[in-house]
Amino acid sequence: MNKPKYPVLTVMKALEIIEVLSQDSSNRGVGISELSRKLDLGKSTVHRILETLKYYGFIDKNEETNRYRLGWSLYNIGQMVPRQNQLYNLDNTLLIELSQKVKETVNVGVISGSEVVIISKIEGSAENLRVNLQPGEHEALHATALGKMLISELPEEAIRSMMDKDRGRLKKLTHNTITSVDDLIKEIEKTKRQGYAVDNEEFCIGLYCMAMPLRDYTGNIIAALSVSTPYARINETKIKETLEDLKEYSGKISKILGYQGKDSRPLP
Amino acid sequence: MNKPKYPVLTVMKALEIIEVLSQDSSNRGVGISELSRKLDLGKSTVHRILETLKYYGFIDKNEETNRYRLGWSLYNIGQMVPRQNQLYNLDNTLLIELSQKVKETVNVGVISGSEVVIISKIEGSAENLRVNLQPGEHEALHATALGKMLISELPEEAIRSMMDKDRGRLKKLTHNTITSVDDLIKEIEKTKRQGYAVDNEEFCIGLYCMAMPLRDYTGNIIAALSVSTPYARINETKIKETLEDLKEYSGKISKILGYQGKDSRPLP
DNA sequence: AAGGGGCGTTCCGATATTTAGAAAAATGTT
DNA sequence: AACATTTTTCTAAATATCGGAACGCCCCTT
Numbered sequence: 001m002n003k004p005k006y007p008v009l010t011v012m013k014a015l016e017i018i019e020v021l022s023q024d025s026s027n028r029g030v031g032i033s034e035l036s037r038k039l040d041l042g043k044s045t046v047h048r049i050l051e052t053l054k055y056y057g058f059i060d061k062n063e064e065t066n067r068y069r070l071g072w073s074l075y076n077i078g079q080m081v082p083r084q085n086q087l088y089n090l091d092n093t094l095l096i097e098l099s100q101k102v103k104e105t106v107n108v109g110v111i112s113g114s115e116v117v118i119i120s121k122i123e124g125s126a127e128n129l130r131v132n133l134q135p136g137e138h139e140a141l142h143a144t145a146l147g148k149m150l151i152s153e154l155p156e157e158a159i160r161s162m163m164d165k166d167r168g169r170l171k172k173l174t175h176n177t178i179t180s181v182d183d184l185i186k187e188i189e190k191t192k193r194q195g196y197a198v199d200n201e202e203f204c205i206g207l208y209c210m211a212m213p214l215r216d217y218t219g220n221i222i223a224a225l226s227v228s229t230p231y232a233r234i235n236e237t238k239i240k241e242t243l244e245d246l247k248e249y250s251g252k253i254s255k256i257l258g259y260q261g262k263d264s265r266p267l268p
Numbered sequence: 269m270n271k272p273k274y275p276v277l278t279v280m281k282a283l284e285i286i287e288v289l290s291q292d293s294s295n296r297g298v299g300i301s302e303l304s305r306k307l308d309l310g311k312s313t314v315h316r317i318l319e320t321l322k323y324y325g326f327i328d329k330n331e332e333t334n335r336y337r338l339g340w341s342l343y344n345i346g347q348m349v350p351r352q353n354q355l356y357n358l359d360n361t362l363l364i365e366l367s368q369k370v371k372e373t374v375n376v377g378v379i380s381g382s383e384v385v386i387i388s389k390i391e392g393s394a395e396n397l398r399v400n401l402q403p404g405e406h407e408a409l410h411a412t413a414l415g416k417m418l419i420s421e422l423p424e425e426a427i428r429s430m431m432d433k434d435r436g437r438l439k440k441l442t443h444n445t446i447t448s449v450d451d452l453i454k455e456i457e458k459t460k461r462q463g464y465a466v467d468n469e470e471f472c473i474g475l476y477c478m479a480m481p482l483r484d485y486t487g488n489i490i491a492a493l494s495v496s497t498p499y500a501r502i503n504e505t506k507i508k509e510t511l512e513d514l515k516e517y518s519g520k521i522s523k524i525l526g527y528q529g530k531d532s533r534p535l536p
Numbered sequence: 537a538a539g540g541g542g543c544g545t546t547c548c549g550a551t552a553t554t555t556a557g558a559a560a561a562a563t564g565t566t
Numbered sequence: 567a568a569c570a571t572t573t574t575t576c577t578a579a580a581t582a583t584c585g586g587a588a589c590g591c592c593c594c595t596t
Contacts, residue, residue, distance in 0.1 A: 003323060004316070004319035004320050004322070004323050005319070005545090005546080006316045006319070006546085006547090006583095007316070007319070007320050007323065008278060008282070008316050008317050008320045008582085008583075009554095009581095009582065009583090010276060010278040010279060010553090010554070010582080010583080011278060011279060011282040011317055011320045011321065012320060012323075012324075014276070014279040014282065014283075015282075015320075015321070015324045015326060018345060019324070019345075022344075022345045022348045024352065027351075027352050027354075029352075031572075031573085032572075032573060032574090033571080033572060033573080041555090041556090042555065042556045042557075043556090043557095043572085043573075043574090044555075044556070044557080044573095044574080044575080044576090045554080045555060045556070047573070047574065047575095048272070048274045048275070048276050048554085048555090049276050049279055051272035051273070051274070051275070052272050052275045052276045052279045052280055052283075053279065053283070054272070055271060055272050055275065055280075056280070056283045056287070058283060060524075064361045065361075066562095066563085066572075066573065069352050069353070070345065070348055070349045070352055070353075071349070072349060072353075072485060072526045072528065074342070074345055074346050074349055075346045075347075075349035075350065075485060075526065076290075076346070077286060077287075077290045077338065077342055077346060078342050078343045078344070078345060078346015078347060078349070079343075079346060080290045080338055081338045081339070081340060081342055081343035081346070082343065083295075084292065084295050084297075084337050084338055085337070085340075086295075093332045217340065217343060256328075258340050258343060260340065260344075273574090273575080274554095274575085274576090276553085276554075277552095277553070277554090277583095278553080278554080278582090278583070299543070299544085300543075300544060300545090301542075301543060301544080309584085309585090310584060310585040310586075311543085311544075311545090311585085311586095312544095312545080312546080312547090312584075312585065312586080313583075313584055313585070315544070315545065315546095316583085316584090334543075334544060
């Protein structure tokens, strides 16, 4: 991010103090002089800011040791962040943008039981040929790109137990549907390797789908984002472009959901 | 808490902005004009502060809607708070203080499996007669004040299943030990009502203990604090005084651990 | 299409606030 | 007990903040 045009220096100092305190691994707290040295500020300045932060509960002062550490209001406020940035609160702006870019239908789905549920759908702009999945609809995990993506990071055993098999076979929806659990496991392996899932007329004849994961602040896949295209419009370059776009937007949305990199789960 | 003597007004404004954002239940974010009205600040002022906060990731701006909400650094920093204030990082100052006040041995214990583990011990100053429990030692839950306190808020079923019974009886350590699970349940009820637990020569002849809960930021009992006294030194007034002191210090420590009152778990 | 209201953003001069430093008080160390 | 280090108080100088005014933008109404 670029610097603000008119930064408020005093606020910056306060935030930097908070940052230093948050990096304190000694767990003993940090003293005024230490902060003053680290941030190159006058001791009295640091003192004044610390007292102000303390008044709001953002930091605590240990009266015995005269050291400061993070306070519980920061914890409480921090807890509000995921709640304000949940998937269901997301506005559709990004989805609409993506759908306009790829000119196809865009879906967001989550796992519910052993099915995918569509929680958002933006219709593609190419209007004559499109799929009609409505938000709230449940679909099979094994036959959709969303589904494959959603289960891709579950342990193999969990996947096996989720599949409600009909005499050991998965429900066949088209001639392309993967019906053997072992094959599905292999497909999931491939999905994991590639980082995206494909449904090549496995759910519905004439429909090609690609999906990528949406991760939240824990780093887990909590939803998936897909682009559904009529098979007729599919070709090498379109696939490549769509995957690029999917990557961009799944990344953007994950960022809003708090995903911060490859392995964002806080250490124990 | 009392106001700082020399508050930094600019920082206060920034913190108040954060507080207002954290109270936003619309999940749509808050705009500049709204903040400006709520906090009675100039729009440009709010704008400048928001941009500064954004630069540090403390808040996020939705470029589509021009609204601001809490940012993920606040979440990350918030996550550091419990880690910096864990029970195990607690300095012993308060325990030492308490032990000097009551002139007896003070213990802190947690549940491990179906036993109490002593994680801190401060020896009493009255030196000739004292108990010798070392930190790390495991003791029975049903025969100690710490143990009773620790299980006091568990569901009855959990307590029953924790008690490893010897033919339906609890291990008898002294003639006072509670050996029937039903009696223990009744004792736990009493403990809950009183808010403190007692071990009246149930663990060891000649030893009287009182314990109170240590709660963390979730409001749960994560540890217990006890005072152990040789039976010989026990009398009505001493019990009363000790309970007062235990109350004061268990409160103080719980506060450090983030406990914020009767029901501190943040609302949904 | 034009006008009006709301909003966010830029910029600037007045001035109120912050700042550093010095010094006092408190704390800890030799 | 004297010293060294830290925190806290206080003040005068100056800097950085503030709100107002103006601009541009978007949306809604007329």
